[in-house]
Amino acid sequence: MRQVLEGSHAISEAARLARVQVVSGYPITPQTHIIEALSQHCADGTLAARFIPVESEHSAMSAVIGAAATGVRAFTATSSHGLALMHEMLHWAAAARLPIVMGEVNRALGPGWNIWMDQSDSLAQRDTGWIQLYCEDAQDALDTTLIGFRLAEAVNLPVMVIIDAFYISHTYEPVDVPEQAAVDRFLPPPNPRFRLDPADPKSLYPMVGPPAFMEMRRSLQDAMEVAEAALAQAAAAFKTEFGRSCPPIEADGCEDAEIVLVTTGSITSTARLVVEDLRARGERVGLCKLKLFRPFPAEGIRRVLGRAPRVAVIDRNVSFGVGGIFAQEIRSALCSLERRPPVFSYIVGLGGRDVPPETIAEIYRSTREAAAPDPESRWVGLNPELMGAAAR
Amino acid sequence: MSAWSRPPLLFPVSHTTTEANRTGAWRFARPVFRPKTAPCAAACPAGIDIARVEMFAARGRLHEAWQTIARENPLPAVCGRVCFHPCEAACNRAQLDAPIAINALERYLGDAALAAGTPLASFDAPDLGRKVAIAGAGPAGLAAACFLARLGVSVEIFEAAAEPGGVLRWGIPAYRLPKAVLAREIERILALGVGLHCNRAVDQAFLAEAAGRFDAVIIGVGFSAPVRLHIPGEDRVADGLDFLRRVQTGQTEAPRGEVAVIGGGNTAIDVARTLLRLGARPVIVYRRRRRDMPAFIHEIAAAEAEGVRIETLLAPVGVAADAGGVRLTLQPMRPDQPGGDGRVRAVPAGQAPTVRHFAAVFSGIGAEVGAFWHRPADEAETLRLSHCALRLGQHPIAYVGDPVTPANSVADAIGSGKQAALALHTLFTEGPRAVARALQDCRVGPGPAVSLEIYQGAERAGRASRTVAFADINTDYFPVAARRHPSALPPGRAAATFDETLEALAPGEALAEAGRCFNCGVCNDCDNCRIFCPDQTVQAVRDGRRIDLDYCKGCGVCTVECPRAVLEMEEESA
Numbered sequence: 001m002r003q004v005l006e007g008s009h010a011i012s013e014a015a016r017l018a019r020v021q022v023v024s025g026y027p028i029t030p031q032t033h034i035i036e037a038l039s040q041h042c043a044d045g046t047l048a049a050r051f052i053p054v055e056s057e058h059s060a061m062s063a064v065i066g067a068a069a070t071g072v073r074a075f076t077a078t079s080s081h082g083l084a085l086m087h088e089m090l091h092w093a094a095a096a097r098l099p100i101v102m103g104e105v106n107r108a109l110g111p112g113w114n115i116w117m118d119q120s121d122s123l124a125q126r127d128t129g130w131i132q133l134y135c136e137d138a139q140d141a142l143d144t145t146l147i148g149f150r151l152a153e154a155v156n157l158p159v160m161v162i163i164d165a166f167y168i169s170h171t172y173e174p175v176d177v178p179e180q181a182a183v184d185r186f187l188p189p190p191n192p193r194f195r196l197d198p199a200d201p202k203s204l205y206p207m208v209g210p211p212a213f214m215e216m217r218r219s220l221q222d223a224m225e226v227a228e229a230a231l232a233q234a235a236a237a238f239k240t241e242f243g244r245s246c247p248p249i250e251a252d253g254c255e256d257a258e259i260v261l262v263t264t265g266s267i268t269s270t271a272r273l274v275v276e277d278l279r280a281r282g283e284r285v286g287l288c289k290l291k292l293f294r295p296f297p298a299e300g301i302r303r304v305l306g307r308a309p310r311v312a313v314i315d316r317n318v319s320f321g322v323g324g325i326f327a328q329e330i331r332s333a334l335c336s337l338e339r340r341p342p343v344f345s346y347i348v349g350l351g352g353r354d355v356p357p358e359t360i361a362e363i364y365r366s367t368r369e370a371a372a373p374d375p376e377s378r379w380v381g382l383n384p385e386l387m388g389a390a391a392r
Numbered sequence: 393m394s395a396w397s398r399p400p401l402l403f404p405v406s407h408t409t410t411e412a413n414r415t416g417a418w419r420f421a422r423p424v425f426r427p428k429t430a431p432c433a434a435a436c437p438a439g440i441d442i443a444r445v446e447m448f449a450a451r452g453r454l455h456e457a458w459q460t461i462a463r464e465n466p467l468p469a470v471c472g473r474v475c476f477h478p479c480e481a482a483c484n485r486a487q488l489d490a491p492i493a494i495n496a497l498e499r500y501l502g503d504a505a506l507a508a509g510t511p512l513a514s515f516d517a518p519d520l521g522r523k524v525a526i527a528g529a530g531p532a533g534l535a536a537a538c539f540l541a542r543l544g545v546s547v548e549i550f551e552a553a554a555e556p557g558g559v560l561r562w563g564i565p566a567y568r569l570p571k572a573v574l575a576r577e578i579e580r581i582l583a584l585g586v587g588l589h590c591n592r593a594v595d596q597a598f599l600a601e602a603a604g605r606f607d608a609v610i611i612g613v614g615f616s617a618p619v620r621l622h623i624p625g626e627d628r629v630a631d632g633l634d635f636l637r638r639v640q641t642g643q644t645e646a647p648r649g650e651v652a653v654i655g656g657g658n659t660a661i662d663v664a665r666t667l668l669r670l671g672a673r674p675v676i677v678y679r680r681r682r683r684d685m686p687a688f689i690h691e692i693a694a695a696e697a698e699g700v701r702i703e704t705l706l707a708p709v710g711v712a713a714d715a716g717g718v719r720l721t722l723q724p725m726r727p728d729q730p731g732g733d734g735r736v737r738a739v740p741a742g743q744a745p746t747v748r749h750f751a752a753v754f755s756g757i758g759a760e761v762g763a764f765w766h767r768p769a770d771e772a773e774t775l776r777l778s779h780c781a782l783r784l785g786q787h788p789i790a791y792v793g794d795p796v797t798p799a800n801s802v803a804d805a806i807g808s809g810k811q812a813a814l815a816l817h818t819l820f821t822e823g824p825r826a827v828a829r830a831l832q833d834c835r836v837g838p839g840p841a842v843s844l845e846i847y848q849g850a851e852r853a854g855r856a857s858r859t860v861a862f863a864d865i866n867t868d869y870f871p872v873a874a875r876r877h878p879s880a881l882p883p884g885r886a887a888a889t890f891d892e893t894l895e896a897l898a899p900g901e902a903l904a905e906a907g908r909c910f911n912c913g914v915c916n917d918c919d920n921c922r923i924f925c926p927d928q929t930v931q932a933v934r935d936g937r938r939i940d941l942d943y944c945k946g947c948g949v950c951t952v953e954c955p956r957a958v959l960e961m962e963e964e965s966a
Contacts, residue, residue: 097401155399193401201409208404216402223399230396 116352
């Protein structure tokens with residue numbers, strides 16, 4: 001049924017339809033609406049789940065780890081500082097091979113205090129062993145969450161479903177909300193490969209020394225390596241059931257493009273308008289939307305971007321001392337090719353600064369006109385007056 | 393879509409339960425479930441288990457709350473009105489905000505039980521085949537009768553007056569204690585099988601005769617003689633206690649105009665407030681300072697609010713007849729060094745005495761022993777306990793009430809009667825040598841009061857005698873909350889009637905007030921210990937909590953999170 005939902009509620013609705021059994025969470029803007037809606041469902045009896053209130057995000061993640069270890073479907077959500085506080089337990093959830101799904105709303109970390117859109121929080125967790133899926137809009141968020149449960153349970157890895165602060169989390173859009181029966185077909189009750197059971201008491205995850213630790217980590221890497229294929233399978237099943245695609249990389253007009261723009265999150269929607277406009281004026285521009293960031297779909301990136309004359313990556317994040325993180329990962333994926341397209345790296349929209357079509361058009365222009373990429377990421381739209389003040 | 397197969401799972405799992413790892417071996421200190429004595433209970437002359445009373449009341453278990461009171465005090469509705477509540481002065485909560493309104497709660501529970509017609513528990517003790525005569529149906533005699541009956545002893549009370557109650561019946565005015573409340577609480581004691589003979593004054597001849605018919609006699613006739621002023625013209629001074637007694641039997645007349653009431657204790661206050669209600673203009677005349685008045689502060693305040701005047705540092709030195717009344721000569725006094733009793737003495741201030749005209753002068757300075765045999769003689773064979781004395785001869789006599797109690801209060805009288813009852817029971821069952829020890833063993837903590845429940849070896853007997861201090865309470869669990877006060881009649885209206893001046897707490901208020909109680913040292917099943925234990929070693933058992941020492945690492949979290957100092961840490965012995 002088509003409903004007007006804000007992006008947060010697209011995720012909470014997906015979790016409800018997935019019949020999650022345990023929810024824990026701690027409020028933080030701009031994530032709170034997700035957990036709030038689920039706690040209301042638990043209180044109203046519209047979701048047969050146990051809501052575990054906790055005093056911090058670290059405890060929220062600990063609670064869902066404990067729950068998932070008993071074999072139940074568990075969910076939490078967080079953002080920014082909350083995600084940072086979970087960091088220790090993110091490693092634990094992944095290496096414990098627990099299929100937890102978490103809604104994560106991209107928000108900047110302080111100082112200065114900033115509650116707005118910025119990908120630095122989730123990207124700072126890229127090495128924790130979590131699958132990361134970035135969403136473009138509310139429908140994408142709902143679909144990705146449902147697929148996330150199936151994927152997590154297929155490969156025994158936790159999944160982070162990531163949306164933009166406010167641009168998605170607090171924006172109302174029409175969303176196709178599937179029927180419960182259809183979701184039940186797509187997502188049957190969990191059938192865990194292991195679980196804590198009082199009838200057969202055992203202790204999970206005791207100490208592992210040097211003779212076995214590497215192998216344990218290698219098995220996690222193995223799981224990541226099949227996750228992309230497992231995602232494709234889940235997405236195919238999803239398309240069969242619901243008729244919508246959810247590819248790890250979406251390529252639009254990249255085959256014959258002079259310049260391919262690479263985007264994530266809600267910037268993709270803005271870029272679609274710019275691309276349409278440029279094409280109408282005869283420009284050959286392609287658009288590559290990246291959904292899957294961990295595991296990084298290097299093969300797919302090489303396929304989509306490998307023959308492009310120029311690639312412009314738009315990063316709403318920064319790794320200090322290097323630059324845009326997506327650009328860095330894309331360069332790394334392309335470097336094994338004999339003929340490598342030049343990758344232009346742009347940093348935009350940190351801390352919620354708006355990225356209007358003009359900014360993307362300027363990125364296109366700048367990529368077309370430059371002789372070669374700058375050695376470092378180019379920051380777009382800095383206020384010279386403020387920068388001057390900083391210099392003084 | 394490329395084919396993929398389920399990824400491997402590689403992580404460590406134990407082969408069996410970790411129960412084999414007895415982590416309790418790491419412990420160097422252990423938590424111990426040790427209920428303790430609440431300071432209120434130790435301060436209560438009747439030895440009521442107040443912390444448990446409030447624990448039940450806060451949970452709406454009013455019947456159990458009342459039974460907990462009534463086990464130690466058979467007159468809850470009476471004491472809930474007239475007790476001087478030393479419990480509240482000892483209340484730990486005073487150090488956080490304000491003490492629990494224990495007295496008002498006792499009345500609330502007492503009234504609820506009267507309304508429900510709840511009988512006193514008899515405890516079904518086997519008949520010992522012993523008989524005890526009690527002289528005096530005041531609070532001490534009634535309490536002794538109640539506790540003896542509950543211990544399987546036959547009791548008969550002999551009362552000189554036409555009705556039972558003693559000071560409760562004749563001394564305390566109806567606006568503080570409605571007589572219907574008293575009558576119903578006495579009926580409940582009699583319903584335990586206690587025989588009562590009114591209009592039967594006990595004298596020495598009776599004692600001699602009773603020695604043959606009874607296994608023991610209890611003398612609890614109280615103070616029956618007014619304290620004399622020893623001033624010229626004393627025969628013109630009316631006896632305040634006699635006046636109160638006559639008002640109880642229907643006298644409604646009082647002198648018109650200004651009336652002097654001599655004294656500073658509760659008797660003077662009662663006489664003055666009664667005179668006021670009968671149309672007189674009473675003036676209390678007291679020889680020391682206002683702060684030295686032995687009357688309860690709230691009684692003094694109520695008297696003044698109603699219109700009683702209080703003049704201090706004035707000692708009566710003479711009374712003479714005067715037209716339409718009396719002439720009272722008053723010597724101005726000044727405070728001096730404390731006397732032997734620690735109280736500030738008053739000595740003449742040096743000014744000349746003044747002569748004042750009053751319509752009448754009443755003495756309200758209390759009473760004293762009426763006959764030498766009302767108190768124990770100084771004999772070697774007399775066993776003196778805190779609240780009673782026992783002559784353990786061939787014909788045992790127990791002395792209870794005012795002549796032998798450290799303070800002359802209703803609660804002390806009840807404690808006195810109970811002490812005598814338990815002492816006689818021990819005497820009958822175990823012999824004279826066991827008495828002192830048995831009474832020592834059933835004391836409530838370090839206080840003088842004894843407990844029937846402890847004497848019977850029930851749950852309370854397992855409490856440590858140490859009292860809980862404020863520092864032992866985890867006040868994080870107790871937000872500051874205002875004390876609830878019962879509402880009172882407006883003083884103007886109160887002064888015109890013998891209706892009760894204080895109302896009962898409203899039901900919701902009573903439960904909320906009981907909920908303020910720390911329940912010092914008494915487990916209320918809050919379960920914090922179990923919830924916070926990181927090793928799940930705390931188990932609820934019938935009479936408290938058990939710690940699984942095989943796995944308790946001795947972290948002590950349970951003892952910190954116990955809000956009421958029931959759990960405590962103890963070092964492991966090597």
